Amino acid sequence: GGIITQTPKFLIGQEGQKLTLKCQQNFNHDTMYWYRQDSGKGLRLIYYSITENDLQKGDLSEGYDASREKKSSFSLTVTSAQKNEMAVFLCASSIWGGAVAEQFFGPGTRLTVL
Amino acid sequence: GEQVEQLPSILRVQEGSSASINCSYEDSASNYFPWYKQEPGENPKLIIDIRSNMERKQIQELIVLLDKKAKRFSLHITDTQPGDSAMYFCAASETGGNNKLTFGQGTVLSVIP
Numbered sequence: 548g549g550i551i552t553q554t555p556k557f558l559i560g561q562e563g564q565k566l567t568l569k570c571q572q573n574f575n576h577d578t579m580y581w582y583r584q585d586s587g588k589g590l591r592l593i594y595y596s597i598t599e600n601d602l603q604k605g606d607l608s609e610g611y612d613a614s615r616e617k618k619s620s621f622s623l624t625v626t627s628a629q630k631n632e633m634a635v636f637l638c639a640s641s642i643w644g645g646a647v648a649e650q651f652f653g654p655g656t657r658l659t660v661l
Numbered sequence: 662g663e664q665v666e667q668l669p670s671i672l673r674v675q676e677g678s679s680a681s682i683n684c685s686y687e688d689s690a691s692n693y694f695p696w697y698k699q700e701p702g703e704n705p706k707l708i709i710d711i712r713s714n715m716e717r718k719q720i721q722e723l724i725v726l727l728d729k730k731a732k733r734f735s736l737h738i739t740d741t742q743p744g745d746s747a748m749y750f751c752a753a754s755e756t757g758g759n760n761k762l763t764f765g766q767g768t769v770l771s772v773i774p
Contacts, residue, residue, distance in 0.1 A: 588767070589765050589766040592762075592763075650707075
């Protein structure tokens with residue numbers, strides 16, 4: 548088994564602020580993902596990384612940057628926080644390729660922008 | 662890219678009855694369809710999945726059906742219990758590559774005792 552750790556658990560920011568969320572996994576998975584979850588909506592993919600130093604845009608990449616520093620870690624940056632924004636950001640990881648595509652999720656970072 | 666529609670968004674059932682959630686997708690190349698359960702304050706967890714070489718799969722009280730021609734798949738929970746109350750997400754993906762999942766909008770299931 549393994550675990551995904553996300554820090555911080557709660558993040559409160561100011562409008563226009565640059566905010567960074569971090570994710571670590573010890574599954575030794577190749578692929579990592581960042582999703583945004585808004586109340587009443589599904590998970591929307593922001594960025595994903597197939598392997599170390601790789602970066603792919605998801606459907607919601609505008610307003611975000613990401614960085615895959617090493618195989619076990621994947622960071623997400625909100626480049627300019629929007630006023631009254633509230634969402635949960637979920638990190639996930641999976642193996643690359645193969646017949647099984649199960650993604651394992653972290654506990655999430657809850658963002659509130661004042 | 663792929664689009665996945667999920668209905669209903671809210672579902673309330675009596676304990677012991679069945680609950681059904683329906684999803685449709687657009688990309689005929691999608692061949693892997695997982696279902697995730699998310700309990701309040703928790704992260705989503707895979708509960709059952711089906712690949713395109715199957716039409717039906719059952720794990721205990723969970724049944725998934727896949728109709729590739731209609732591009733529809735569904736989750737059926739038989740004999741629902743209060744512990745089944747949660748948010749459920751369907752998803753679709755093309756395996757063998759980056760395993761990128763496209764999720765449905767989610768269904769909040771409430772099982773009334």
